[in-house]
Amino acid sequence: MIEIKNLNKYYKNNHVLKDINLKVExxxxxxxIGPSGSGKSTLLRCINLLETPTDGExxxxxxxxxxxxxxxxxxxxxxxxxxxxxxxxNLFANKTALENIAEALIVVKKIPKKEAFKRxxxxxxxxxxxxxxxxxxxxxSGGQQQRVxxxxxxxxxxxxxxxxxxxxxxxxxxxxEVLQVIKNVAKEKITMIIVTHxxxxxxxxxxxxxxxxxxxxxxxxxxxDFFNNPKEERTKQFLERFxxx
Ligand SMILES: Nc1ncnc2c1ncn2[C@@H]1O[C@H](COP(=O)(O)OP(=O)(O)O)[C@@H](O)[C@H]1O
Ligand SMILES: [Mg+2]
Numbered sequence: 001m002i003e004i005k006n007l008n009k010y011y012k013n014n015h016v017l018k019d020i021n022l023k024v025e026x027x028x029x030x031x032x033i034g035p036s037g038s039g040k041s042t043l044l045r046c047i048n049l050l051e052t053p054t055d056g057e058x059x060x061x062x063x064x065x066x067x068x069x070x071x072x073x074x075x076x077x078x079x080x081x082x083x084x085x086x087x088x089x090n091l092f093a094n095k096t097a098l099e100n101i102a103e104a105l106i107v108v109k110k111i112p113k114k115e116a117f118k119r120x121x122x123x124x125x126x127x128x129x130x131x132x133x134x135x136x137x138x139x140x141s142g143g144q145q146q147r148v149x150x151x152x153x154x155x156x157x158x159x160x161x162x163x164x165x166x167x168x169x170x171x172x173x174x175x176x177e178v179l180q181v182i183k184n185v186a187k188e189k190i191t192m193i194i195v196t197h198x199x200x201x202x203x204x205x206x207x208x209x210x211x212x213x214x215x216x217x218x219x220x221x222x223x224x225d226f227f228n229n230p231k232e233e234r235t236k237q238f239l240e241r242f243x244x245x
Contacts, residue, residue, distance in 0.1 A: 001026045002047070002160055002191065007056035007067075009042055009215075016042050018215040020056070024160070024208075027189035031202035031223075034212035035238065040195045043212070044162045047193070048082040049075045060159050080108055083153030083161040087169045089145040091137040097148045098124060098133040104155045123151040127181050143174030147181050154185065161185070163194040179205075199242055203227050211235050 002024040009017040016039045024030050032040050045051040047058060053067040060081055065074055091100045098120050105116035124130050127147040137145050146166055153161045166182065167175045179201045186192060186205050196202055202209060202223070209226040211219045211234075219232045230236050 001061065003059040005057040007046060008054045009046055009051065010054045016215050020217060022210065022217065024191055024193060027191055028207040029186045029192045029194065029205055030208045030210060031206035032193055032195045032210050032212060033202060038212045039215040040212055041164050044164050044193065044195060048084055048162060049078045080156065081159045083156060083158040085149050085153050085161065085163045085166050087165045089149045091145055091148060093137050096134050096136055097129060097140065100148055101152045101155050104152050108156050120155065123155055127151045141174060142170045143177045146170065146178045150181055150185065160191045160193065163192065165195050165197065167198060211238065
């Protein structure tokens with residue numbers, strides 16, 4: 001389970017995350033939605049300590065992080081246990097699909113090469129890309145690259161996978177194949193937090209929806225009630241605007 005308590009983040013005088021409290025149950029999927037600039041990426045980056053929170057606590061199962069007591073060791077421990085999928089895939093350009101996945105196992109998990117490649121093959125199969133193992137990122141479509149990135153995130157067997165707008169950079173016709181892979185991952189009961197603007201997908205995949213605006217959690221609810229019966233005016237406006245697009 002992930003729990004975040006009283007998390008605050010400032011960039012100089014800009015108070016970007018304001019007293020965030022949230023729980024993600026083991027094996028559940030949370031969709032984090034909200035307008036651009038509301039702090040969604042910053043929240044994900046604070047959870048895996050790519051950014052240093054200014055104040056607050058983060059619990060990743062038995063790993064406890066206090067913003068005031070972050071050490072190299074705690075950063076390492078957190079990053080060994082979190083998978084991250086970025087908008088722009090972030091694959092190594094000079095490595096094949098298979099090598100990109102194996103790298104995570106060899107470097108992060110210190111798994112012997114042979115074993116790492118064997119496991120990577122299984123992961124590629126899981127995202128439907130066994131026939132692309134020897135392709136470099138430049139020879140893959142955006143959707144395929146993102147599927148490799150998802151396999152890579154899965155490889156380290158993380159406590160949580162954080163997705164930051166995983167389909168925003170894709171051509172529209174490639175969005176569905178990536179969303180389908182994420183849905184399959186969700187079915188395996190891997191804990192996930194997904195930042196997305198794909199509201200229909202969020203409704204289908206997430207157990208819980210969290211609406212963030214101006215660094216504040218405005219509303220959270222189970223997926224059905226969130227969309228059918230939003231309570232806050234701000235949430236209603238946001239959903240209206242999206243439905244019109
Ligand atoms: N590295 C940074 N340095 C300074 N300000 C930042 C940085 N990253 C984000 N911000 C600011 O934090 C706020 C929230 O940004 P972000 O988390 O990227 O929002 P979102 O992902 O919801 O669009 C914005 O005002 C943004 O300008
Ligand atoms: Mg963002």
